[in-house]
Amino acid sequence: MILCDIGNSRAHLFMDGVVEDLTIEDCLSRYAHEKVYYICVNERAARKIVKKAPRWIDLSHRHLLETSYKGLGIDREAACLGVEDGIVIDAGSAITVDVMEKGVHKGGWIWPGLRALRDAYARISTKLDCEIRSDLKLDGLPLETCDAVSFGILAPIVSLVRAFGQGKRIVLTGGDAEKIAAILPEAQIDREVVFRGMMKMIKDNETC
Amino acid sequence: MILCDIGNSRAHLFMDGVVEDLTIEDCLSRYAHEKVYYICVNERAARKIVKKAPRWIDLSHRHLLETSYKGLGIDREAACLGVEDGIVIDAGSAITVDVMEKGVHKGGWIWPGLRALRDAYARISTKLDCEIRSDLKLDGLPLETCDAVSFGILAPIVSLVRAFGQGKRIVLTGGDAEKIAAILPEAQIDREVVFRGMMKMIKDNETC
Incomplete structure (x- = not known):
């Protein structure tokens, strides 16, 4: 069984227990003629799949997750289905944070991804165009510009996820x-x- | 006495107890021939001032603030000089947060401004192009996309400033x-x- 999760910028493929990260183009050109179960949040890619990959099966409308959230992306839904209790963080083009309790989705929030955040700083001023320092200590106050930028990106993640x-x-x-x-x-x-989560969607459909 | 604080996108003028918010172009064309004390973090604007406003007096090198921070912008320095004890938040193109204790600057961090953050979301996906909802309750988990975006922008500010x-x-x-x-x-x-803070810089220079 081949599973594929297509995001805003990349495709993630799961086959024989291995996850592969591909460009959307690569993924489509290599697997267009296989039977692939997929979810897709990228409308342009979705149109291409319908055109080029006739055997692909869209799971995007198989909503299983118990939640009061309106408009939850199918990728977030699948990730949440994969966790019974816990916080699920999907850090890609955007960073989504979702809270699961006893199999029920309680809500969540969205940040721009690390790349998008870096770019947002760089657009304001070249002085703010900094590498993100994942080793920065977040319990003290920053004492120079690039630390102040890294802190601005990373401290909210630690603080709010823990809270x-x-x-x-x-x-x-x-x-x-x-x-x-x-x-x-x-x-x-x-x-x-x-x-x-995607496998749960497939299984649920089979038993219906 | 006329004081002017020139940022990355706007100029803020202080005259006769009134603060005026202007475009940098407007500010220069209206006050180029006055005596104006100024600070400027915008290099392009700084070059224009030197060319077009011969009577303007640059305070950017009058560093008074006691701090271990390297490369603190002169606008942040001026704002901190204006507060003996407290947290100083300057929410413009960027949002800077600085901590003052007994007249000493203890450090601080930087976020992209609200506009820049909105744009960062919108660039990832049109679905994330949302108005910021300042009335959003931040103690519960968001249950729809635009609340999730507003939460992502606003919750870090509340959480880290209070912490x-x-x-x-x-x-x-x-x-x-x-x-x-x-x-x-x-x-x-x-x-x-x-x-x-700028008035402190002027006064200090006069007493030297």
Whole structure:
């Protein structure tokens, strides 16, 4: 079984227990003729799939998650289905944070991704065009510009995830999972969490 | 006495007890021939002033503030000089947060301004192009996309300013001061804080 999660900028493929990160173009050109179960939050990519990949099966409308949230992206929904209790952080083009309690989604919030945040600073002034320092100590006040920028990006993540997590398990996925793990050492990286959710969607449909 | 604080996108003028917010072009064309004390963090504007406004007096090198911070912008320095004890938030193109204790600057951090943050979300996906809701309740989890975006922008401000403020006075300035005051009702808007600092710089120079 091949599973594919298509985001705003990349495609993540799951096959034989291995997760592969690809450009959307690459993914489509390599797997267009296979049977692939997919979710997709990228409308342009969705149109291409319908045109070029006739055997692909869209799971985007198989809503299983119990939640009061309106308009939850199918990728967030799949990731949440993969976790019974805990905080799910998907750090990609955007960083989404969702809280799960006994299999029920309690809500969540969105930040721009690390790249988008860096770019936002750089657009304001070249002086704010800084590498993000994941090793920055966040319990003291920054004493120079690039530390002040890294603090502005990273301290909210640590502070709010811990405040709303209240000791819950923290599950990390997405392209920047390692960078977030560096500031949240109690978090566990889980590259398969979205695909576990997708498998639940497939299974649920089969039993209906 | 005319004082002028030139930022990355706007000029703020102080004359006869009144603060005026102008475009940099407007400010220069109207006051080029007056005697104006100024600070400027915008290199392009700085070059224009030197060319077009021969009577303007640059305060940018009159560093008075006691701090270990390297490369503190002169506008942040002026604002901090205007507060003996407290948190100083300047919410403009960027949002700077600085901590003052007994007249000494203890450090601070930087966020992109509210406009820059909105734009950062909008660039990721049109679905994230949302008005910021300053009336959003920040103690519960968001349950729809635009609330999730507003939460992502506003919750870090409340959470980190309170964590590092530890009950200190919070002083707000900059174009978005009102929007920040809506989520931090204990903060006081003070449009003159930067100019009070500039007056200290002028006075100190006169007594040397």
